[in-house]
Structures are given as C-alpha cells and as structure tokens.
Amino acid sequence: MSTGNMNLTLKVWRQKNNNTKGALVDYKLSGISPDMSFLEMFDVLNEDLINKGEEPVVFDHDCREGICGMCSMFINGRPHGPKDLVTTCQLHMRSFKDGDTIVVEPWRAAAFPVVKDLTVDRSAFDRVIAAGGFISVNTGNAQDANSLPIPKMQADAAFEAAACIGCGACVATCKNASAMLFVSAKISQLALLPQGQPERYRRVQSMVAQMDAEGFGNCTNTGACEAECPKGISLENIARMNRDFASAKFLSEETI
C-alpha cells in the first residue's frame, strides 16, 4: 500500500455501551493513502490510538470483500458512505478529498442497540429470519439440481433478492428505521421459488410479526432503502411482501 498524503478530520461516534450516552469525537489523520479502504483508514486511526494508549474505535467488519454484511458505518449522513452499491469495506479513500471532514456514526435504530462505538447489535435480523426464513427439505438423497423447472425470470428475481447480505443499511437510512426492504428480500427469495411454496403464507405472517415485535418502524415508501442498499435490492420485494401478507391475512385460512 502506498503511503498517502491525505489529511482528514474524522468525527467518530464514541459510546461506551448502550447504557451510556455517546458523543462525536474529533480525530485528525494525516498521510492517508487514497488507495486505502475506509476500514483500513480506521485501522490506521486505531493503531494511532493504541500507540497513544487510548481505546481504539470498535467497529464491525469481517470479510472486507463486500459480501458478508458485517461493516456498518453511517458516513456523512449515508450508510456505507457516498458511493452507490458498495459496502463500507469496499469504499476507498479516493472517494474523499484531501482536507475533508468525515462524520462516522453507527446505524441508529431502536432495534439495533449500540454495543460499543460504531458496533450495533443486529441480532433482530437473525430473529426475523428464524421466525420463518426457511424451507422444508425431505431427508434422503439429495435431489438432482434441476429437477424442478423454474422460469428464468423467476430464478433471476429470487437470486437478486437473495443477494441481500443483511447489513442493515436499509434500516439505517430509512427515516422510519423500517426493516421492510430486508424482510421483504428474505421473504421474496423463497416466495419466488417452488421450494418456498409450502410455507409461503405462514412465512410472511411470522416474519412480519417478528419484524414488528423487534420495534422496527413502518415503511412510508420514500425509496431511500433501495437507493442505499449495497446490493441493489428492489422495492418490488416490498410490494410482493405486501401482496403476500394481504393474501395470507385475508384469503388464506392458515394463521400463525
């Protein structure tokens, strides 16, 4: 990695835990390379802090390849920063200018309590998935991969919904902290395929009930989630979830 020449002022949210109040703290960084990823820039900051005997900034990260959904920084008022269709780990410092001031905050939602600094607890998503994001599979030998014919468009739409990495950017950016884009993607990826049909109408009821129980807000169709989603999940999924939910509640006899 080349040594760089960018000088930056970071305003980073520091919060000890969910019971204490947090605040933005200013940090000056110099010699940042434009080739660094945003997280590598944070690694440099943390090295500095450790060398100075201060507590490093806690932030979530894992694969740093844009596919795991762990990184979760709200950068200058947008989840995953200024670029479309990238996660924080795939955001590079060349997307900023020398001398910039960058505000970095955690996802903010009642359903995502702050663990520490920039790390939030997103296990609410896990509980939504556990409520119904599964299919039933018979035991025995595995079936041949293409034994069930699926129209190409249908398979593509399911695949696109399945691209959701569950990072929570949709919740973070939504003015209502609604999780409908995430939940609808997880419902759609199964509802679109024949394997997902047996539980289809139970699933939508269970997962929506869990989403509500977790304290996420209510969608007002601003479209911010779709615009900020690093995986480009479509609002069409929310419409499909709404349709399935209505079918389940008003037409299906299956209740949860």
Add this chain to the structure above:
Amino acid sequence: MSGFGNALSSSIGRKYVMGITGIFLILFLIVHAGINSLIFLDDNGLKFNIGAHFMATNWIIRAGEYVLFLGLLVHIYQALNLTIKNKKARPEGYAAYNGSANSKWYSRSMGLLGTLLLIFLVIHLKDFWVVSRFTGIPTVDANGNEDLYAVMRAKFQDPVRVAAYVLLMISLCYHLLHGFASAFQTMGWNHSKYNGIIKNVGVWYAIIISIVFALMPIAVYTHLIN
C-alpha cells in the same frame, strides 16, 4: 392469533389502511375538482349551484359524506399513530443525515404536508361546508338554487384567503405527488409493465388537481370569470 384486527394492527396492515383511505381520498378529489370546475363555465355559477345542490341533497352523496369523513379521520389517525411509532423506532437521531441523497424531500415530509392540509381543511370546511350545511346560504340564484357560488365569490375577495388557498394547494400537490404512487406500492400493485404508467398518472394527477383547485380562488379574485 386469528382475525382481521391482528392483520390491521401490524405494520403492513396499517400501511394498507393508509393506502386504501388515501386512494379513496384521491377519488374524492376528482369528484370535488370536477364539480367545482363548473364555475369555469362562467355562467354566474348556475351549473355549479346545480351541482352543489345535487351534492347537498342526494341521499347517496349524503351517506357518502359520512364515509368520506370517516376515511379522512382514519387516514389522519393512522398517520399520527405511525409517525409516533416511527419516532420510537429511532430514539436517537443522526448528527449527519443526508436524506436528499436517496429520496425526495416531499416523500420524507408527508406528515408536515398532511398537517398543513389539515389546517387548510379546517379553514376550508368553515368557509364552505359549515355555511352550506349548517348556517345556511343567504341567497338563491336565477334557478332558485341556493347560491353557493355567491358565497365563494364573497370569500375569495379576501387576498389573504386567496393566497393561503393557493399556497396550500402546493402542499396538496406534493402530498399527492408522493401519495399516489406510494398507495399503489403499499397495496402491492408493483408491476414492471404498469409502474411507469402509475408514476406518470400520479404526477399528472397531482399537478392537474392542484392547479384546478388553485385556479378557483385566483379566477374569482382576479375576475377572470364573471
């Protein structure tokens, strides 16, 4: 749990309530704008008064008025309810929030626009509905119908009222600009073959309805008609 109550108290159920009442109000505005446009015939309000007389006396319309007020109240109640819930869903706001990067300002300001419309509605109902329904219209026109047109002309001599009506029609326009397409999305009517049509019809609907309404006080005040 079973039953519809459980469905309607869920997040998606509440959205449905907003969407259905919204579409109902959208349809009402077409009727309202249509009948009021009769003033543009410039016949001293004769046709308009016939329309107003029909709306005030036909029993189906009278019954529909109750449904309209109910729909309006449910729309307002649910909006308040959802706004409170949504505020609770994010107790601590962002220090930096760049909403304009990903959504239209009016889609994020439906509550504010709706509140302005509610204020307008109170003034508007006091101006015309209370007069025609309760306190009584003082004069009759050449056909012997109650002269609501005369009431309208008198009210719109006041430049402050005219300005307020026109300004609030701008907030109606933006409210509809988001509300129309949003209602379709909420109802699940999202389809690649129709999305473009819904969006365009929504934009034209919002603009035309608002302009037609805004033109009424302007036309009366500037004596463009009569």
